[in-house]
Amino acid sequence: MSRHQLDCRRLLCPMPVIRVQDRIAELEPGDELEAVCTDPGVMQDIPAWCRINGHTVLEQKVEDDEYILRIRVEDVD
Template sequence: MTHYRLDAHRLMCPMPVIRTQDRVAELNPGDTLEVLCTDPGALNDIPAWCRINGHEVIETKETKHEVSITVRVGEPT
């Protein structure tokens, strides 16, 4: 298992989800991806995408200027 980071700062919906989807497609099951972004909508969008696609959100954080969502990559469907 390897941990990766994705910089999605200054991207608005739906781009954080699209970039997350593209990056997860390159990773292995069990890997984790921390998505850093400024779009607060990602707090809803990325977890919804994970539920649909079999991935797990293991942590979310929100500060005044940044959102962080950590995803564990699931098995391919």
């Protein structure tokens, strides 16, 4: 397992979700991706994408006007 960070600051919907999707496609099952965003919509959009695609949101938090989501990549054949 490895951890990765993705900077989605200053991106508006749907770009944060698309960037998360593209990055997760490059990762291995068990890896974790932390997405740092400034669009509050990601707090609903990214978890919805994860539910549809079988990945797990481990943590969601807000710090200094940034929305941070930590996702575990699952094996989704």
